[in-house]
Amino acid sequence: xxxxxxxxxxxxxxxxxxxxxxxxxxxxxxxxxxxxxxxxxxxxxxxxxxxxxxxxxxxxxxxxxxxxxxxxxxxxxxxxxxxxxxxxxxxxxxxxxxxxxxxxxxxxxxxxxxxxxxxxxxxxxxxxxxxxxxxxxxxxxxxxxxxxxxxxxxxxxxxxxxxxxxxxxxxxxxxxxxxxxxxxxxxxxxxxxxxxxxxxxxxxxxxxxxxxxxxxxxxxxxxxxxxxxxxxxxxxxxxxxxxxxxxxxxxxxxxxxxxxxxxxxxxxxxxxxxxxxxxxxxxxxxxxxxxxxxxxxxxxxxxxxxxxxxxxxxxxxxxxxxxxxxxxxxxxxxxxxxxxxxxxxxxxxxxxxxxxxxxxxxxxxxxxxxxxxxxxxxxxxxxxxxxxxxxxxxxxxxxxxxxxxxxxxxxxxxxxxxxxxxxxxxxxxxxxxxx
Amino acid sequence: xxxxxxxxxxxxxxxxxxxxxxxxxxxxxxxxxxxxxxxxxxxxxxxxxxxxxxxxxxxxxxxxxxxxxxxxxxxxxxxxxxxxxxxxxxxxxxxxxxxxxxxxxxxxxxxxxxxxxxxxxxxxxxxxxxxxxxxxxxxxxxxxxxxxxxxxxxxxxxxxxxxxxxxxxxxxxxxxxxxxxxxxxxxxxxxxxxxxxxxxxxxxxxxxxxxxxxxxxxxxxxxxxxxxxxxxxxxxxxxxxxxxxxxxxxxxxxxxxxxxxxxxxxxxxxxxxxxxxxxxxxxxxxxxxxxxxxxxxxxxxxxxxxxxxxxxxxxxxxxxxxxxxxxxxxxxxxxxxxxxxxxxxxxxxxxxxxxxxxxxxxxxxxxxxxxxxxxxxxxxxxxxxxxxx
Numbered sequence: 001x002x003x004x005x006x007x008x009x010x011x012x013x014x015x016x017x018x019x020x021x022x023x024x025x026x027x028x029x030x031x032x033x034x035x036x037x038x039x040x041x042x043x044x045x046x047x048x049x050x051x052x053x054x055x056x057x058x059x060x061x062x063x064x065x066x067x068x069x070x071x072x073x074x075x076x077x078x079x080x081x082x083x084x085x086x087x088x089x090x091x092x093x094x095x096x097x098x099x100x101x102x103x104x105x106x107x108x109x110x111x112x113x114x115x116x117x118x119x120x121x122x123x124x125x126x127x128x129x130x131x132x133x134x135x136x137x138x139x140x141x142x143x144x145x146x147x148x149x150x151x152x153x154x155x156x157x158x159x160x161x162x163x164x165x166x167x168x169x170x171x172x173x174x175x176x177x178x179x180x181x182x183x184x185x186x187x188x189x190x191x192x193x194x195x196x197x198x199x200x201x202x203x204x205x206x207x208x209x210x211x212x213x214x215x216x217x218x219x220x221x222x223x224x225x226x227x228x229x230x231x232x233x234x235x236x237x238x239x240x241x242x243x244x245x246x247x248x249x250x251x252x253x254x255x256x257x258x259x260x261x262x263x264x265x266x267x268x269x270x271x272x273x274x275x276x277x278x279x280x281x282x283x284x285x286x287x288x289x290x291x292x293x294x295x296x297x298x299x300x301x302x303x304x305x306x307x308x309x310x311x312x313x314x315x316x317x318x319x320x321x322x323x324x325x326x327x328x329x330x331x332x333x334x335x336x337x338x339x340x341x342x343x344x345x346x347x348x349x350x351x352x353x354x355x356x357x358x359x360x361x362x363x364x365x366x367x368x369x370x371x372x373x374x375x376x377x378x379x380x381x382x383x384x385x386x387x388x389x390x391x392x393x394x395x396x397x398x399x400x401x402x403x404x405x406x407x408x409x410x411x412x413x414x415x416x417x418x419x420x421x422x423x424x425x426x427x428x429x430x431x432x433x434x435x
Numbered sequence: 436x437x438x439x440x441x442x443x444x445x446x447x448x449x450x451x452x453x454x455x456x457x458x459x460x461x462x463x464x465x466x467x468x469x470x471x472x473x474x475x476x477x478x479x480x481x482x483x484x485x486x487x488x489x490x491x492x493x494x495x496x497x498x499x500x501x502x503x504x505x506x507x508x509x510x511x512x513x514x515x516x517x518x519x520x521x522x523x524x525x526x527x528x529x530x531x532x533x534x535x536x537x538x539x540x541x542x543x544x545x546x547x548x549x550x551x552x553x554x555x556x557x558x559x560x561x562x563x564x565x566x567x568x569x570x571x572x573x574x575x576x577x578x579x580x581x582x583x584x585x586x587x588x589x590x591x592x593x594x595x596x597x598x599x600x601x602x603x604x605x606x607x608x609x610x611x612x613x614x615x616x617x618x619x620x621x622x623x624x625x626x627x628x629x630x631x632x633x634x635x636x637x638x639x640x641x642x643x644x645x646x647x648x649x650x651x652x653x654x655x656x657x658x659x660x661x662x663x664x665x666x667x668x669x670x671x672x673x674x675x676x677x678x679x680x681x682x683x684x685x686x687x688x689x690x691x692x693x694x695x696x697x698x699x700x701x702x703x704x705x706x707x708x709x710x711x712x713x714x715x716x717x718x719x720x721x722x723x724x725x726x727x728x729x730x731x732x733x734x735x736x737x738x739x740x741x742x743x744x745x746x747x748x749x750x751x752x753x754x755x756x757x758x759x760x761x762x763x764x765x766x767x768x769x770x771x772x773x774x775x776x777x778x779x780x781x782x783x784x785x786x787x788x789x790x791x792x793x794x795x796x797x798x799x800x801x802x803x804x805x806x807x808x809x810x811x812x813x814x815x816x817x818x819x820x821x822x823x824x
Contacts, residue, residue: 001750001753001754003638003639003642004635004639004750004766005747005750007635008743008746008750008773009743011773011774011777012739012742012743012777014781014786015739015777015780015781015784015786016736016739018781018784018785018786019696019727019732019735019736019739019780019784020732022693022696022697022784022785023696023697023699023700023701023727023731023732023735024700024701024732026693026697028693028694028697029694029697029698031690031694033682033683033690033694034694034698035691035694035710035713036694036698036710039710
């Protein structure tokens, strides 16, 4: 009997082991042959709302399956899409568990701002990120071109063949040299270290020679005798190269504190870009100070930078989902979260004023007939091949900023001509709907 | 010991009560009195067995299995549950009959072997087919699967064969006739089961390594032979080895079973919340997958533990039996049940090829239920009364 007993126990032991594997370990749930996967398309799904309660994504039934409708095509890069054949992305994916149980999401997005940004970028390749500086709430996030979540079936093969990569979220995953939009950071760091006075006079001859290589201003323009504020306003490479050289490795430390080279902790997956670990030569430092060289950033990171400056130097974690709500009493609220005081308040205000000067009489001026009081900084980043990338970062209004924006247009040319109008239009719209 | 059994018994009744109300809530037309009647029936069996001074310790386990089976059948389709209910009542009578037979010594081995072969031959000649195998016989208006009884009769013969050292040619003739008829009916699950039980009994009677090795080789040869000669087995084998290559055809049932089990996870989706009704023949072949999806790993683990407890009970009972013939017989009956559990659950889990048998005492199937309870009755009967040797 003992041998039979042992044989029986072995037999059942085998069953227990494979049962454990197939019920708990095996990775087969998402297999396309599993009808449970399609079951979720036959059930209603939670709604995704904007900050005002306007539905951004909602399900409608045709009797057998529920299809998802999106309020704007540009939502594909933030809300994402949910489709029986093409799977799910964005918040639809990140919050699938909640949504599939009928819970709804309340985002920080503003559909009006999102639509304005979408129109402003139409036909271009680039990204716009709009943030509320005091809280880190993302009001709009657009990457162009995108895919239309309402018409995936009709256009899928076109999207796949599109050389402009409509699936790439340029706001979170596009890596670009920042160019002159890093100058406010350099300025803040130099002020903080006491290396420069705001009304100190500089002599700008349009170019300078460093280690047998030349650093020149945009278009080689000589600005003559200017204060440091004016140097920022006219985006003088000559002045900022010198500031960066005197900062040295402290500049890298400052960039890191602003979140360069790391994940900013956003709700959606995002890249950290590239920040060199060390400065090896004076020329490297100068290049870094004007945003060229090895440094790579995402538009989301730049939005975070300008929002920090506008928020008196306090870096807020950017977020887009402010509440998950479901059932009778279930509410899960995300509170604004400050990460650190990156820049002392007084220096942040100094930089703000210099940026306002740039908007009033420098490169960040606009010819648009808007009565908007804003501060900003442009960038025209050299790409090594093809046309330059156009950048703009800005905030408005100048007193107690309520909105901050980062605009990038791939190979758009001059920041002043291409990126500024987009940024100003979007900020104007954001302030208007806020009233 | 008895006190513990009683406690389990009453706790289980409470459990059952909750499950039944849950079912009524799920689908209104459920016959809620059926499990109550079954519970009373098993209680009566338990008391009767004890009154007659037999060992009734297995009855709570059996009752749990039958009632869980009923609950899941009711969850799938109330009419299956009703048929199972009547089958279970008949099975209770069969248990008493088995108890009576079990106290005799099952003489006349050739008569039993003849009965087994006769039943099978009759099925082969006059049977009706359903589900790929010709396995049904209608007698006096009752449709049943003779193979369920035939294999019990064959175990009677096997017990005599070992203990009386009967001639080997006789065994060979009877076993090959048995397998050939089953093969002709294309019902190879019971053939495999009987072959394994035979091997096990033989090894139990006298264990040698060459014998074990010989049986392993014979099993392998049998598989290769079956693969080459039976097309419908070939597709079963392919579905077993490479189900992912035959998602929509041969491998469909196996894969749907695995998806159901995986979706159950640790605690399960909850009764009625699963999606296992898409599995073909779910009420007979794949009820285990439904239980796995809705009660999770904890549920299937507990279910298998109940079977294992039943096996421990049987082995303990047989340990005390002095008569070699009765001991071999009891072992054969125990193995018929537990090897079948292994083949069915192992088939669902892809440990062995799926053979299309029912999960004993749980799955839908009146003949099988009646045969299993009769077997249990015999086991209790041959275990003898307390205080008499």
